[in-house]
Each structure stands twice: as C-alpha cells, then as structure tokens.
Amino acid sequence: MAARKDLVKEETTGITVKKADDMPEWYSQVVLKAKLAEHSRIKGCMVIRPKGYAIWQTVMDYFNERLKMIGVENAYFPMFIPESFFEKEKEHAEGFEPEVAWIEKKEDDGGERLALRPTSETIMYDSYSRWVRSHRDLPLRINQWCNIVRWEVSDVKLFLRSREFLWQEGHCVYATEEECDEEVRIIIDEYARLCEELLAVPVIVGRKSEKEKFAGAKYTLTIEAFMPDGKALQCGTSHNLGQGFGKAFGISFVGEDEKRHTPWQSSWGFSTRLIGAMVMTHSDDKGLVLPPKVAKNKVAIVPIIFDTGKKQILAEAGKVADELAPFDPILDDSEEHSAGWKFNQYEVEGVPLRIEIGPKDIEKRQVVMVRRDTGEKSFVPRKEILATVRKTLDTMQTDLLARAKERLERSMTAAETWDAFTTAIDERKLVFSPHCGEEECEDWIKDKTGGASTRAIPLKGSEAKGKACVHCGKPAAYRVYFSKSY
Amino acid sequence: MAARKDLVKEETTGITVKKADDMPEWYSQVVLKAKLAEHSRIKGCMVIRPKGYAIWQTVMDYFNERLKMIGVENAYFPMFIPESFFEKEKEHAEGFEPEVAWIEKKEDDGGERLALRPTSETIMYDSYSRWVRSHRDLPLRINQWCNIVRWEVSDVKLFLRSREFLWQEGHCVYATEEECDEEVRIIIDEYARLCEELLAVPVIVGRKSEKEKFAGAKYTLTIEAFMPDGKALQCGTSHNLGQGFGKAFGISFVGEDEKRHTPWQSSWGFSTRLIGAMVMTHSDDKGLVLPPKVAKNKVAIVPIIFDTGKKQILAEAGKVADELAPFDPILDDSEEHSAGWKFNQYEVEGVPLRIEIGPKDIEKRQVVMVRRDTGEKSFVPRKEILATVRKTLDTMQTDLLARAKERLERSMTAAETWDAFTTAIDERKLVFSPHCGEEECEDWIKDKTGGASTRAIPLKGSEAKGKACVHCGKPAAYRVYFSKSY
Numbered sequence: 006m007a008a009r010k011d012l013v014k015e016e017t018t019g020i021t022v023k024k025a026d027d028m029p030e031w032y033s034q035v036v037l038k039a040k041l042a043e044h045s046r047i048k049g050c051m052v053i054r055p056k057g058y059a060i061w062q063t064v065m066d067y068f069n070e071r072l073k074m075i076g077v078e079n080a081y082f083p084m085f086i087p088e089s090f091f092e093k094e095k096e097h098a099e100g101f102e103p104e105v106a107w108i109e110k111k112e113d114d115g116g117e118r119l120a121l122r123p124t125s126e127t128i129m130y131d132s133y134s135r136w137v138r139s140h141r142d143l144p145l146r147i148n149q150w151c152n153i154v155r156w157e158v159s160d161v162k163l164f165l166r167s168r169e170f171l172w173q174e175g176h177c178v179y180a181t182e183e184e185c186d187e188e189v190r191i192i193i194d195e196y197a198r199l200c201e202e203l204l205a206v207p208v209i210v211g212r213k214s215e216k217e218k219f220a221g222a223k224y225t226l227t228i229e230a231f232m233p234d235g236k237a238l239q240c241g242t243s244h245n246l247g248q249g250f251g252k253a254f255g256i257s258f259v260g261e262d263e264k265r266h267t268p269w270q271s272s273w274g275f276s277t278r279l280i281g282a283m284v285m286t287h288s289d290d291k292g293l294v295l296p297p298k299v300a301k302n303k304v305a306i307v308p309i310i311f312d313t314g315k316k317q318i319l320a321e322a323g324k325v326a327d328e329l330a331p332f333d334p335i336l337d338d339s340e341e342h343s344a345g346w347k348f349n350q351y352e353v354e355g356v357p358l359r360i361e362i363g364p365k366d367i368e369k370r371q372v373v374m375v376r377r378d379t380g381e382k383s384f385v386p387r388k389e390i391l392a393t394v395r396k397t398l399d400t401m402q403t404d405l406l407a408r409a410k411e412r413l414e415r416s417m418t419a420a421e422t423w424d425a426f427t428t429a430i431d432e433r434k435l436v437f438s439p440h441c442g443e444e445e446c447e448d449w450i451k452d453k454t455g456g457a458s459t460r461a462i463p464l465k466g467s468e469a470k471g472k473a474c475v476h477c478g479k480p481a482a483y484r485v486y487f488s489k490s491y
Numbered sequence: 492m493a494a495r496k497d498l499v500k501e502e503t504t505g506i507t508v509k510k511a512d513d514m515p516e517w518y519s520q521v522v523l524k525a526k527l528a529e530h531s532r533i534k535g536c537m538v539i540r541p542k543g544y545a546i547w548q549t550v551m552d553y554f555n556e557r558l559k560m561i562g563v564e565n566a567y568f569p570m571f572i573p574e575s576f577f578e579k580e581k582e583h584a585e586g587f588e589p590e591v592a593w594i595e596k597k598e599d600d601g602g603e604r605l606a607l608r609p610t611s612e613t614i615m616y617d618s619y620s621r622w623v624r625s626h627r628d629l630p631l632r633i634n635q636w637c638n639i640v641r642w643e644v645s646d647v648k649l650f651l652r653s654r655e656f657l658w659q660e661g662h663c664v665y666a667t668e669e670e671c672d673e674e675v676r677i678i679i680d681e682y683a684r685l686c687e688e689l690l691a692v693p694v695i696v697g698r699k700s701e702k703e704k705f706a707g708a709k710y711t712l713t714i715e716a717f718m719p720d721g722k723a724l725q726c727g728t729s730h731n732l733g734q735g736f737g738k739a740f741g742i743s744f745v746g747e748d749e750k751r752h753t754p755w756q757s758s759w760g761f762s763t764r765l766i767g768a769m770v771m772t773h774s775d776d777k778g779l780v781l782p783p784k785v786a787k788n789k790v791a792i793v794p795i796i797f798d799t800g801k802k803q804i805l806a807e808a809g810k811v812a813d814e815l816a817p818f819d820p821i822l823d824d825s826e827e828h829s830a831g832w833k834f835n836q837y838e839v840e841g842v843p844l845r846i847e848i849g850p851k852d853i854e855k856r857q858v859v860m861v862r863r864d865t866g867e868k869s870f871v872p873r874k875e876i877l878a879t880v881r882k883t884l885d886t887m888q889t890d891l892l893a894r895a896k897e898r899l900e901r902s903m904t905a906a907e908t909w910d911a912f913t914t915a916i917d918e919r920k921l922v923f924s925p926h927c928g929e930e931e932c933e934d935w936i937k938d939k940t941g942g943a944s945t946r947a948i949p950l951k952g953s954e955a956k957g958k959a960c961v962h963c964g965k966p967a968a969y970r971v972y973f974s975k976s977y
Contacts, residue, residue: 043618047571048602052618055564055633062565078541079548083655084638085533107595108607111642116534121594121607132529132538147541152570152638156597169569 019349023290028234032285033163038353039293041280042163049159049168053277056354057164059301060280061171065150067203068173071195075188077146077175082128084151085119090127093253097126100220104155106168121154126221126246126272129176130254137178140260143268144188145178153276164281165238165491172276178256178268185269189245190464192273193226196241199275204283205296205405206230207413208240209435209486211461216444219272223247229460229486230282231413235433237460237490238282241275286409287378293355294378296405297398303332304394305351309344309363322362325372328391332398334360352377357401358394376401417486426475426487430457435488439481441474450476450487460486505835509776514720518771519649524839525779527766528649535645535654539763542840543650545787546766547657551636553689554659557681561674563632563661568614570637571605576613579739583612586706590641592654607640612707612732612758615662616740623664626746629754630674631664639762650767651724651977658762664737664754666746671755675731676950678759679712682727685761690769691782691891692716693899694726695921695972697947702930705758709733715946715972716768717899721919723946723976724768727761772895773864779841780864782891783884789818790880791837795830795849808848811858814877818884820846838863843887844880862887903972912961912973916943921974925967927960936962936973946972 018038024031036042041057044050053061069079085108091098101123108119122128129147137145150173161167175192179185193210200206208228218225222244229237251257251267260266287294297303306329308322319338326336335356337347344361351359361373370387374394378401385393419437420426429436440446440459451458462485469481504524510517522528527543530536539547555565571594577584587609594605608614615633623631636659647653661678665671679696686692694714704711708730715723737743737753746752773780783789792815794808805824812822821842823833830847837845847859856873860880864887871879905923906912915922926932926945937944948971955967 043621045569045614046617047569047573047605047614050569050571052569053567055566058566059564061567078545080541080544081539081547081657083531083533083536083538084640085536085655087533106597109593109595111592119533128531128533131532135529154570169571171567 018353020290020292020353024233024288028232028285029162031290032281032288035284035288035293036163036281039355041284041293044161044163049156049161051161051163051167051169053171056301057280060283060295060299061277063299063301064199064203064279065173068195068199071199072148072175075146075191075195076144077148077177079149080147081149081151082125082132084122086122086125086128087116088118088120090131091120093127094221094250097221097250104157106154106156122151123153123155124272124274125149125151125174126176126250127254130250130256130270133176133178134255137256137258137268140180140258143178143180143258144184146175146188147177148173148175162281162491164277164284170277172274174272174274177271178251179270180258180260180266180268182269185245185271189226189243189271189273192271193228193241193243196228196243196273196275200228200230200240200279200282201406203296203298204279204286205298205402205409206240206279206282206286207406207410209413209461209463211463211467211486213242214440214442214444214447214459214462214485216447217459219244219246221246221249222272223249226464227461230286231416231435231488232282232285232491233412234285235416235489237435237486237488238278238285239460239490240279240282241273243273244271246270246272287405288355291349292353294405295355295357297357297402300355300357301333302335302356303398304329304334304358304360305347305356306334306336306360306362307344307347307351308336308338309361310338310340311364314364314367317367318362318364321367325360325362325390329360329394332358332394348375357398360390360394378405420475421472423475427454430454430487430489433489435460435486437484437486438475439469439472440483440485440487441477441479442482443477443479446474446477446479454489456489457487458490460488460490462486504839506776506778506839510719510774514718514771515648517776518767518774521770521774521779522649522767525841527770527779530647530649535642535647537647537649537653537655539657542787543766546769546781546785547763549785549787550685550689550765551659554681554685557685558634558661561632561677561681562630563634563663565635566633567635567637568611568618570608572608572611572614573602574604574606576617577606579613580707580736583707583736590643592640592642608637609639609641610758610760611635611637611660612662612736613740616736616742616756619662619664620741623742623744623754626666626744629664629666629744630670632661632674633663634659634661648767648977650763650770656763658760660758660760663757664742665756666744666752666754668755671731671757675712675729675757675759678757679714679727679729682714682729682759682761686714686716686726686765686768687892689782689784690765690772691784691888691895692726692765692768692772693892693896695899695947695949697949697953697972699728700926700928700930700933700945700948700971702933703945705730705732707732707735708758709735712950713947716772717902717921717974718768718771718977719898720771721902721975723921723972723974724764724771725946725976726765726768727759729759730757732756732758773891774841777835778839780891781841781843783843783888786841786843787819788821788842789884790815790820790844790846791833791842792820792822792846792848793830793833793837794822794824795847796824796826797850800850800853803853804848804850807853811846811848811876815846815880818844818880834861843884846876846880864891906961907958909961913940916940916973916975919975921946921972923970923972924961925955925958926969926971926973927963927965928968929963929965932960932963932965940975942975943973944976946974946976948972 213225359375467483472481699711734753845861953969958967
C-alpha cells in the first residue's frame with residue numbers, strides 16, 4: 006500500500022511532458038516544480054522563489070567580485086524617470102516608448118509625468134553631468150542592481166519575459182573612444198565568462214546589426230545562447246553609447262589640454278533571464294539540472310531505511326553529511342516518503358549528486374553516488390567520499406559546458422543561398438550567412454521566415470568580401486548569425 | 492601660491508556649519524560632502540552614491556549571514572500590488588492609503604488599478620496562501636531586499652525620508668502564537684545587535700503603543716535611536732500580525748491534529764534610514780565619522796613629501812600600504828594637493844585612521860597615526876604598525892558605541908507630572924512617563940508639545956501600577972518613552 010501511495014505522489018510531482026515534445030510546457034513545469042519561480046496574480050509578473058533567488062544571489066556575488074577587479078562600484082538611482090529626460094535622446098526615447106509604464110499624477114504633486122525605469126541611462130546621466138568635471142574624474146564606472154519595468158509583455162515566461170525583472174546595469178564614462186571601446190569589449194567577455202564558467206552556458210559573442218542595436222547606441226556587443234528548441238536567447242549586451250548621451254545630458258570634462266570635451270560612454274546589462282537560459286540548456290525530462298557551482302545544496306543524502314539496522318544507517322548517513330559539509334548536503338532521513346519518492350524529488354529539484362546509504366553499503370564500507378546529469382551510478386569507498394564528491398562535482402560542471410558546446414556547434418551551419426538559408430532556419434539552426442546590413446532586408450527576412458533575425462556578427466571571421474546578401478543579393482557587408490529567438 | 496590655492500579648496504570642501512548650531516544643514520553637508528548620497532532632480536528622491544551604497548552592502552552582507560542562521564531565505568515578489576489586495580485587510584489599507592502611488596492604466600491592459608509597493612504583506616501573502624498547506628510547510632521564513640515607494644514625502648532628507656528607499660522586509664508564518672511571539676522578539680534583538688555591533692548606534696527596544704503600531708498588526712516591537720538634536724529615529728520594527736492577514740488572504744494549514752488552522756504571521760523591516768542614524772550619531776564638525784566595521788577604506792596613508800628624500804618616503808609609504816592591505820588602505824601620493832588638504836579630505840570622508848609618513852618618521856622608524864573620531868595623534872613604531880592599526884580600529888568601534896550610549900543615557904529622564912514632562916520635552920530629552928495608553932491622549936500630548944509622541948514601551952520595567960497618566964491623570968497602563976521624532 007505504501008508503495009502505491011508513493012507512486013501516485015511521484016506522478017504528481019514529476020515533469021509530465023518531454024523536453025523534445027513540448028518545450029514551453031516542459032520549461033514551465035521544470036521551473037515551477039523545482040520551485041524556482043511562479044506566476045503572480047499580477048498580470049505579466051513573476052515571483053522569484055527562494056530556490057530561484059539563491060541562484061541570482063550566486064550570480065550577483067560572482068559578478069560583484071569581477072566588478073571590483075575592473076574598478077566598478079555599485080550605487081542606486083531613483084526608479085522614476087521624468088518624461089523630459091527620455092526626450093533628450095530621441096532614438097532612445099522612441100526605442101522604449103511602447104514599453105514604458107507611468108505613475109498616476111497626484112493632485113497636489115505638480116511637476117511632470119514620471120516613468121518607471123525601463124533602463125536607467127537618462128536618470129544616471131543627469132547625475133553624471135554634475136559628477137564629471139575634469140579628466141581626473143574619469144573613467145567613472147558605476148553599476149546598479151535593481152528592478153526594471155517593461156510593460157509591453159503580458160504573457161509571462163518565467164525568467165525569460167515579464168513586466169518586472171531584476172538586472173544589473175553598468176554605466177561608465179571615458180575620456181577617449183579607445184578606452185570606451187576597450188571596456189565595452191572587456192565587459193562582454195566578462196559576460197561570456199560568467200555564462201560559461203558559472204552557468205555552463207556557451208555563448209556566441211558578436212556585434213548587433215544596426216537594426217538590432219540598443220536605442221541610442223553607437224554599437225552593441227551581445228552574447229547569444231542557443232536554446233535546445235532552436236531559438237537564440239540574448240543573455241547580455243554591452244553598448245558603446247558614443248557621445249550622444251553626453252551631449253544630450255551636458256556631460257563634459259576639462260581635459261589635460263585644459264579644453265572642454267564630451268566624454269564617451271558605455272552601458273551594459275544582464276538580467277534574471279540568465280537563469281532561464283541555464284535551466285533550458287541543462288535540464289531534462291526528469292526536471293532541473295543545475296551546474297554544481299550554482300547549486301546551493303550540492304548533495305542529497307538518502308539513507309535507505311529498513312526496520313532492522315536503521316540506527317546504524319542513520320548514524321552513518323549523519324557522519325557522511327558532516328564530512329560533506331562544504332557542499333551543504335541535504336540529509337533526508339524523513340520516514341514520510343519512500344526512498345524512490347525522494348530520488349525523484351531531488352531530481353526534480355536539480356540537486357547535482359545523490360548519495361544512497363543502505364545496509365549493504367555499510368557492510369561493504371561504501372556509498373552509492375548518482376550524478377544528476379548523466380544518471381551514472383558508482384560505488385564510492387567510504388574513505389574516498391570527500392575527494393570523490395569534490396572531483397565529481399568539478400567534472401559535472403565541465404561536462405555540462407562541454408555537452409552544451411557540442412550541441413551549440415551542431416546547431417551552427419553556414420548558408421549562402423536563400424534556399425539553403427530557409428531550409429536551415431526551418432530545421433531550427435543558427436545560420437551563418439552573408440548579409441547586406443540593411444534594416445529593410447532584415448525586416449523582409451524576418452517576415453518571410455516567420456521570425457528569423459540577425460543575432461550576432463562575430464568579432465572575428467565575419468568578413469564577407471565578394472559575397473552576396475543571402476536574401477537580396479546585394480553586396481554583403483558581413484556574415485552574421487540568423488535564427489529565431491526568444 | 493600652491494598653499495594659497497589649497498586653502499581655498501579646503502574652505503570649499505569642508506563642512507561650513509556646526510553640528511550644534513544647525514543640525515539639519517550640518518547633516519545634509521556631511522552626507523553630500525562625504526559623497527554618500529545626493530538629491531535627485533526627481534522630487535522626493537535621492538541618489539545613493541557608491542560610498543553610501545558600500546555601507547548598505549555591508550549592512551546587507553552582515554544581515555544575510557544572520558538570516559541564514561535563523562533559517563530565513565531571500566526571495567523576490569512583484570512591486571505591483573492590485574487595489575483589491577489592499578482592501579482585504581482594512582486597517583492595513585487605511586494605514587497606507589495616503590502614501591500609495593499608482594500606475595497609469597494602459598488602454599489595452601484591462602484589469603485593476605496597481606500600486607507600487609509601500610510594503611509587501613499583501614502581495615506576499617497571496618503567494619503564501621498557495622504555498623502553505625500543511626504544518627510541515629511551517630515555519631515559512633522569507634525575506635526580500637527591495638525598493639519601496641511612499642509618496643507622502645516630498646521634502647527629501649537624505650537616507651531619512653524619501654519617496655523611494657531601499658529596505659529588507661521579512662515575512663514569516665508560524666503554526667502557533669508562541670513561535671510567532673518568540674521570533675518577533677528574536678528579530679528585534681537582531682536589529683538591536685546590528686545597530687550596536689555594526690553601526691555603533693545604541694537603541695531602545697520596546698513595544699509601540701496602539702496608536703503607533705503597524706497598520707494591521709497585533710503589536711509592534713521597535714528599536715529607537717536618539718539623535719543628537721533630541722529627536723528619536725525609529726530604526727526598525729518587528730510586527731506580530733496575529734491571524735488577521737491569514738484570514739484575509741485565506742492562508743491555512745492542516746495541523747498534526749488533521750484539522751484546518753489559520754497560522755500566525757510576522758513581518759519586520761529596516762531600511763537605508765539606518766545609514767542616516769549612523770551618520771548623525773557619530774559625525775562631527777569636520778565631517779563624516781564611520782565606525783571602522785562599515786568603512787570600506789579603514790586607513791588613509793599620506794606621505795609627507797618634500798623635494799629631498801621623496802623617493803624613500805614614497806617607497807616606505809608603499810610598504811606600509813602593503814602591510815595594511817587587510818584594511819583596504821588609500822595611499823594618497825598625488826602631488827596635486829598639500830598634505831593638509833588631504834587630511835581635511837579624509838576627515839570629510841570619514842576614513843577611520845590616518846597615517847602620516849614624513850622624513851623624521853623614517854629616521855625614527857615610526858609613523859604618525861591619527862584617529863578620526865578623537866583626533867588623537869600617536870607615534871607608532873614601524874614594526875608594530877599592523878597590530879596597532881588592528882587594535883586601534885577595534886578600540887574605535889567600541890569607543891564610538893560607548894560614547895553614543897553615554898549620550899543616550901544622559902538624554903533619558905523620567906517625569907511623572909505634566910510640568911516636569913513639558914520641561915523635559917522642551918529640553919529635548921527622551922522622557923519616560925506613565926501613560927493611560929489611549930490614542931486620544933497621545934494626540935493631545937503631540938499637539939500640546941509640538942510633536943512629542945510615544946516611542947517605545949520597554950520590554951522590561953514599564954509597569955506603572957498605581958501611577959497616573961502624565962497628561963490626563965487617568966490610571967496609567969504602562970510607562971513609555973516620549974520624544975519628538977524624525
């Protein structure tokens with residue numbers, strides 16, 4: 006009877022669709038059942054639950070360390086942005102207009118209409134215009150961690166699209182174009198490093214086309230991950246803003262030449278969307294798979310309890326838990342659920358390693374260790390447990406990235422003819438093709454393919470001399486990756 | 492000529508009023524000139540600059556460690572709160588009504604009016620009603636770090652009052668009243684500990700009167716600091732919410748008795764206001780004084796440079812900086828400013844220790860060390876520098892708290908007659924008096940004294956048996972601290 010009851014529970018807590026069959030539904034179930042996030046009753050909004058927020062905290066801690074090394078300091082600016090600030094930089098204002106939410110005016114309040122920040126260039130640069138006076142104030146490097154509102158969205162995809170999300174936005178000011186270029190590049194490389202080293206998500210680094218660049222930027226660098234359903238996911242961008250915002254907001258400095266100059270500026274950001282990219286990349290039909298570096302509890306210890314020898318097994322499990330303390334193990338000695346139910350539960354939740362301890366294991370002075378990603382089972386001599394767990398977690402982190410890289414590479418293909426291009430897009434590939442660089446042509450391609458857009462012009466190897474645009478046949482300006490996207 | 496130029500700069504960067512003469516102006520100058528924060532062009536808002544945010548980060552890191560020990564996890568809930576959520580708990584809705592800012596409705600959006608969170612009870616408890624099912628889900632302990640909007644304010648006092656501020660809010664759910672009571676108390680004690688151990692700000696712990704308690708709470712515990720201008724500053728509150736929100740939001744659990752119960756709830760928070768309390772408590776006519784534990788750069792090293800022996804002095808200063816690396820020292824070897832200008836600058840910025848190294852010091856194998864809080868100057872043998880700096884920083888942290896405690900105790904007085912009471916209030920004391928506990932009587936007192944309100948009923952020693960209310964003469968319910976407040 007007990008077994009039967011457990012079976013019923015297993016069915017209700019597990020993932021009920023396959024990743025290959027219905028990716029959106031699968032993704033939603035993985036996130037919900039691992040308790041990373043949930044839908045809010047507020048249209049367009051999500052709740053980030055403790056298990057999801059812990060991942061974000063790990064990302065913040067990791068990146069704050071990197072920021073310190075680069076010399077970037079954290080600050081906090083108001084969430085409210087006056088309408089007139091947007092209007093100072095026209096391209097920027099137009100780019101964000103449909104997404105902006107406004108505050109209802111209070112009767113006694115006077116003043117102008119206030120928006121909730123869809124991004125903070127304008128409010129920060131108003132302060133910068135007072136802070137930057139001399140070349141000695143530069144470079145100015147500031148970051149903020151905050152919530153962002155973009156109203157456009159109404160159908161929430163947990164972590165991927167919501168009206169409110171969390172992000173970091175860096176905003177730097179430089180005396181010269183060269184310094185600005187250099188750090189725009191340093192940041193996008195840091196983003197790629199974060200994705201690969203921490204989240205085990207491989208990305209393509211490149212430049213956005215004129216059509217896809219940030220509203221108000223000179224150019225935009227991007228990192229693009231490629232999801233298992235054949236859609237690209239933009240994971241972070243780093244913009245060289247040129248001097249446009251500086252001129253619009255009256256930021257200037259007296260140089261060593263004692264003349265007044267307009268500085269160069271950059272802005273860059275990534276958001277809680279990264280968590281979505283990570284979940285989609287690694288998880289499977291059993292539920293969440295977490296790279297060990299972002300898993301809070303890296304090990305789940307499940308004693309296999311029978312009526313006889315119970316005491317001994319629990320004592321042993323306790324000792325193992327103590328030894329594995331550096332990995333924040335969960336020791337699940339509850340008797341409410343069967344071992345099988347527990348196995349499933351920790352698979353749904355993405356705990357990287359499971360350790361089972363039964364009567365036979367005690368006899369043989371060993372434990373059973375199961376990897377969440379591969380399901381690989383091994384018998385670990387009791388004495389070697391700490392070293393083996395450490396090594397296996399490292400291997401798992403490396404393997405997850407390697408497998409994701411392999412998949413990314415398999416998804417990439419080149420196409421120089423329209424036929425080859427549309428076939429590859431239909432096969433949900435990331436297609437590398439020569440393109441004329443014209444916005445209208447990009448619009449046509451998007452229209453004709455049901456959504457393929459330019460994702461990234463790689464920083465190296467994008468030359469397309471003598472090639473024709475894959476769509477319009479005009480001389481190509483560069484080679485660029487196309488795909489459908491989130 | 493160079494000296495003259497420096498003098499002019501000194502005058503412009505220093506604080507131009509005395510703490511004792513014009514505290515509001517003094518406070519504002521200290522915060523602005525230490526670059527902790529500034530006024531935003533947005534009415535009612537402030538910008539937290541990197542030096543201010545670094546203090547907040549230290550507070551967050553400290554408190555996150557404590558939260559982990561108590562078993563509280565961080566999460567993030569939407570900033571938007573539907574109007575109907577407020578209405579579910581009437582007292583709560585009425586309490587916050589005048590402070591709430593609303594989003595302008597979009598044409599195609601439908602749905603109801605949305606507020607920006609003035610506090611998150613309602614939005615969180617809507618989720619809790621789905622998360623809490625069984626006694627096994629309890630206690631549920633969640634905290635969030637976020638921005639809060641209270642529109643009422645229009646005259647900003649940096650860190651102390653602004654339309655948007657940063658805070659943490661904890662929201663817990665318990666099976667029994669006893670557990671709830673216990674943790675409401677644990678949290679207020681943690682708050683007191685944070686204020687005293689980290690910020691060196693002594694506080695009075697007590698209960699709020701019925702009039703002053705949180706809108707919708709059964710009772711509120713508070714920590715109150717007392718500022719040098721004779722006004723109390725509420726630094727954090729911990730509420731037992733009773734079962735009211737649980738009933739309003741349909742939160743219930745099946746107990747071990749297999750019956751359905753309404754749980755008990757708590758909420759508790761402190762905000763960036765703490766930074767204001769700390770600045771006011773310790774700073775002086777020269778500028779910011781920071782407790783060493785919250786100072787990012789704990790030491791400023793100023794080499795006294797002359798044309799001869801310059802190389803040797805700079806080399807020595809560099810060595811000292813290396814040795815003092817654990818304290819993130821600033822090594823200021825710039826030649827743009829005089830040593831005197833630098834001394835003033837680091838005093839304005841609140842660097843806890845200054846170390847001077849001149850030709851004589853090299854000769855005598857010593858450095859000069861100056862404490863920011865006392866101005867005390869000592870000669871430290873070169874070999875003892877690391878140990879002396881460490882010890883002096885510890886002493887300074889302890890001394891700051893001890894001096895603030897002394898001032899707090901000097902400010903406290905007891906009054907049992909209306910005459911003694913009004914005299915003490917006029918003398919800007921924190922007055923401990925018997926009170927009837929009636930809201931109307933509190934209103935009268937506030938009115939007649941130009942603002943004195945009840946601050947805290949101490950958890951011990953508030954008995955007032957046989958005493959008459961200091962104002963109305965009715966039997967006293969308890970003794971309570973009165974004062975004017977921020």
